[in-house]
Amino acid sequence: MSTGSEAGGEEEAMGPESVARARYFEEGRLLAEREAKDLTELFTHSRLWECEKTLGNGSYGVALLMKNKSTFDRNPKRVVLKRGIRRKGADSLVHEMRFIQMMRGHAHIGQMVDSHEDVHYIRHRPGRLAKIARRVFGKFENPPQNIFKHMSSRRGPALILEYLENGSLMSFIEKSRGMNITLPNRILWAWFYCLMRAGAALTQENLDYRGGPLILEELANLGDDSNFCPLRHNDVAPRNVMISNTEPEVPEHQLVPKLVLIDFGVARFDDSAFNAQSRNVYDLCSLWYA
Numbered sequence: 001m002s003t004g005s006e007a008g009g010e011e012e013a014m015g016p017e018s019v020a021r022a023r024y025f026e027e028g029r030l031l032a033e034r035e036a037k038d039l040t041e042l043f044t045h046s047r048l049w050e051c052e053k054t055l056g057n058g059s060y061g062v063a064l065l066m067k068n069k070s071t072f073d074r075n076p077k078r079v080v081l082k083r084g085i086r087r088k089g090a091d092s093l094v095h096e097m098r099f100i101q102m103m104r105g106h107a108h109i110g111q112m113v114d115s116h117e118d119v120h121y122i123r124h125r126p127g128r129l130a131k132i133a134r135r136v137f138g139k140f141e142n143p144p145q146n147i148f149k150h151m152s153s154r155r156g157p158a159l160i161l162e163y164l165e166n167g168s169l170m171s172f173i174e175k176s177r178g179m180n181i182t183l184p185n186r187i188l189w190a191w192f193y194c195l196m197r198a199g200a201a202l203t204q205e206n207l208d209y210r211g212g213p214l215i216l217e218e219l220a221n222l223g224d225d226s227n228f229c230p231l232r233h234n235d236v237a238p239r240n241v242m243i244s245n246t247e248p249e250v251p252e253h254q255l256v257p258k259l260v261l262i263d264f265g266v267a268r269f270d271d272s273a274f275n276a277q278s279r280n281v282y283d284l285c286s287l288w289y290a
Contacts, residue, residue: 028059031085036062039083039151046150048142055080060089060265065163070142079113079144082159092265093157099231099264100159105209106201107216107250108194110242110262113144113160119151164260166245169287170238187256188288194259195241195284201261202280203228203273216250219277228273234266236283 039062040051048069055063061084068077084090097115104112116122144160151158176183200217209215220228233240240263247253270276 025059028085028089029057032057032059032062035083035085036064039064039081042153043150048146049144049150051081052078059085060092061085066144066147066160068142077144078163078165079147080161080163081147082161084157090156093159095267096264097157097159099267100161102205102207102229102231103201103264105206105212105215106198106204107214108198108258108260109201110164110260111162111214113162114148115157115159116148117157118155119148119158120153120155122148122152161262164242164244164262166243166257168239169241169243169259172243173238190252190256191259192288193252195261195287196281198259198261199277199280199284202231202233203277205229219281228277230270230273230276232268232270232276232279233261233264233283234268235263236261236280236287238287241287 036051036054036057040054043049043051043066046069049066050069052065052067055065057063061082064081064083066079066081070076082093082096084093094117097112097117100110100112101115103109147160148158175181196219197217200219203220204217206215240261242260242262244258244260246255246257250258252258270279
């Protein structure tokens with residue numbers, strides 16, 4: 001463990017800008033830990049949802065695994081709750097909410113369950129009868145939106161996403177290397193195809209999606225790209241690619257679980273859809289060197 005003089009020497013060697021940046025990120029991490037702790041405590045008083053564990057936290061936000069407490073569900077539903085930290089984290093989360101809304105219904109994009117730009121304005125219906133009704137009928141019908149209602153004492157945006165229990169591509173790579181496993185080409189090509197479909201989704205808005213089967217994306221000819229969305233992900237990495245499940249009704253996912261792209265907190269619009277798709281595809285192809 002470093003002594004005070006050693007820590008001071010390290011900071012002096014880093015330079016003032018690096019020290020300030022390191023302190024800023026450390027402060028954000030501590031704020032995220034506090035937010036996770038506060039939310040966990042908040043949901044200990046909920047009869048409908050509980051915070052099962054913290055999935056991740058950083059300088060700008062926290063992600064929690066929420067579990068449906070309904071006693072009538074043999075396989076309790078789980079979702080991911082995301083909250084932003086500080087102004088920058090809140091703004092980033094609002095950006096992500098808007099971008100995911102545009103991508104809803106695409107098969108290779110993580111699906112949003114619900115979002116709200118300020119949970120403080122979500123209120124329960126007042127009255128003792130309404131409170132009793134929530135307790136009774138919540139055991140039968142408990143949508144994830146009830147998470148927001150329980151958070152109405154807090155301020156700021158919140159996002160609920162589908163939970164993909166198989167984990168990230170980064171975790172899979174680390175485990176495979178640790179066990180010295182080499183994947184067959186059939187799986188590698190199937191996953192590469194998933195990534196290309198995810199890249200195609202980023203330039204194809206889907207604002208009219210109202211539920212139903214997810215859409216398999218296709219790379220488009222962007223010669224005239226005025227009708228396409230110039231969205232760049234900007235944070236393509238193994239940690240932001242999740243492994244979903246197999247899908248018996250979709251031939252290409254019957255044997256190999258599909259990959260899903262998540263985390264649009266730093267996504268931005270490019271100057272053209274052609275440039276955006278080119279950059280997205282390049283970044284997705286680069287994952288093969290991870």
